[in-house]
Amino acid sequence: MSEGRIYLDNAATSWPKPNAVYEAVDHYQRTLGAPAGRGVYREAVEVERLVAETRRRAAELLGVSDPSRIIFTGNGTDSLNIAIHGLLREGDHVITTVTEHNSVLRPLRELERENRISVSRIRCDGQGFIDPADFAAALKPQTRLFILGHVSNVSGAVQPIEEVGRMAREHGAFYLIDAAQSLGHLPLSVRNCQADFVAAPGHKGLLGPLGCGILYLGEKTDGHITTIRQGGTGTASETDQQPDSLPDRFESGNLNVPAIIGLGAGLKFLSQRAAGEASAKETPTPGNILTRQICDGLCSIPGVRVYGPNSGGNRLGVVSISVASYDSREVAALLDSVHYVQTRPGIHCAPLMHQAFNTLQTGGLVRLSVGHFSSADDVNTAVDAVAELAASSL
Numbered sequence: 525m526s527e528g529r530i531y532l533d534n535a536a537t538s539w540p541k542p543n544a545v546y547e548a549v550d551h552y553q554r555t556l557g558a559p560a561g562r563g564v565y566r567e568a569v570e571v572e573r574l575v576a577e578t579r580r581r582a583a584e585l586l587g588v589s590d591p592s593r594i595i596f597t598g599n600g601t602d603s604l605n606i607a608i609h610g611l612l613r614e615g616d617h618v619i620t621t622v623t624e625h626n627s628v629l630r631p632l633r634e635l636e637r638e639n640r641i642s643v644s645r646i647r648c649d650g651q652g653f654i655d656p657a658d659f660a661a662a663l664k665p666q667t668r669l670f671i672l673g674h675v676s677n678v679s680g681a682v683q684p685i686e687e688v689g690r691m692a693r694e695h696g697a698f699y700l701i702d703a704a705q706s707l708g709h710l711p712l713s714v715r716n717c718q719a720d721f722v723a724a725p726g727h728k729g730l731l732g733p734l735g736c737g738i739l740y741l742g743e744k745t746d747g748h749i750t751t752i753r754q755g756g757t758g759t760a761s762e763t764d765q766q767p768d769s770l771p772d773r774f775e776s777g778n779l780n781v782p783a784i785i786g787l788g789a790g791l792k793f794l795s796q797r798a799a800g801e802a803s804a805k806e807t808p809t810p811g812n813i814l815t816r817q818i819c820d821g822l823c824s825i826p827g828v829r830v831y832g833p834n835s836g837g838n839r840l841g842v843v844s845i846s847v848a849s850y851d852s853r854e855v856a857a858l859l860d861s862v863h864y865v866q867t868r869p870g871i872h873c874a875p876l877m878h879q880a881f882n883t884l885q886t887g888g889l890v891r892l893s894v895g896h897f898s899s900a901d902d903v904n905t906a907v908d909a910v911a912e913l914a915a916s917s918l
């Protein structure tokens with residue numbers, strides 16, 4: 525089925541995964557088959573150990589010394605909702621940007637519609653970059669939260685998360701980073717960017733299966749976040765009150781253990797690869813080379829317009845294009861049916877980003893996104909396929 529398949533939809537979910545991820549999930553399903561944190565028999569204890577190891581690896585990735593500050597969630601959206609709905613109170617003001625995904629925009633819009641909060645959405649430039657000064661300009665006495673996506677899932681632009689973090693700290697606002705498109709591809713230290721929350725799916729750059737996400741909760745958030753769900757945690761079972769301790773407070777119900785254990789294998793793969801790259805003395809990562817290759821290749825095609833930063837800019841390999849007068853859905857369907865090149869057309873759950881690019885009313889763009897296992901040949905084939913399609917309409 526997958527022979528010849530060129531998968532360039534890694535911004536949606538990464539594929540393939542490292543073999544170790546498949547093996548870890550298979551081992552759990554066939555052999556371990558126990559819930560986490562709820563049994564004393566040997567398989568349950570082993571599951572508990574593997575879940576704790578995944579938590580430790582996720583904490584290490586973010587430079588967090590206490591793994592209990594990492595919460596497992598169902599996906600990136602779940603992480604963002606836990607932070608946004610858990611933190612915000614009547615009268616709060618939030619500053620965010622037009623580059624965000626609907627998993628930020630919609631929870632905010634919902635609270636705004638109920639007249640509970642107010643929101644400032646700051647603009648981006650023609651390449652998709654925000655200006656940190658706009659955060660400062662939007663400040664109000666009641667500003668309580670800054671939210672910024674590290675990397676846009678449309679433009680691939682890498683935002684200045686550290687500068688914005690300094691401003692949040694100066695103003696005393698909480699700071700939530702949506703690292704959905706960056707984690708696993710770019711380093712992110714919660715200390716350097718002064719983040720109070722980092723939300724991310726486990727199934728994109730971190731290489732875990734679908735159905736898992738993580739949320740980092742900084743010390744400053746203690747006592748400020750209500751739980752949007754309560755229930756069994758396997759701890760403090762003698763009381764019917766939700767425990768205060770982390771991570772249990774935010775992990776009610778059985779965890780998606782197969783996905784979390786798979787995520788652990790993905791994180792291990794990434795740390796081993798990073799160690800290999802460090803010992804090879806700073807060779808550019810394949811991702812960087814492919815980012816340049818795909819941007820340059822697509823930019824050189826007559827009739828194709830690449831949105832977002834150019835290949836030399838501060839960007840990742842999430843590249844959105846228009847192809848001559850074609851509708852984005854038509855392009856994506858033809859790329860798949862004729863060339864087996866898989867991309868994502870449309871608005872990418874980022875309506876304000878497309879509005880900023882003037883592509884909202886015209887059916888959006890075609891997004892090609894490279895992943896950890898994409899190759900130079902994949903990119904060449906995709907670029908040739910787009911060129912063939914573009915030529916046919918000229």
Ligand SMILES: Cc1ncc(COP(=O)(O)O)c(C=O)c1O
Binds near residue numbers: 601
């Ligand atoms: C920037 C961004 N934020 C959040 C999300 C939501 O992640 P999930 O699909 O895991 O809920 C996505 C997913 O595409 C994304 O690209």
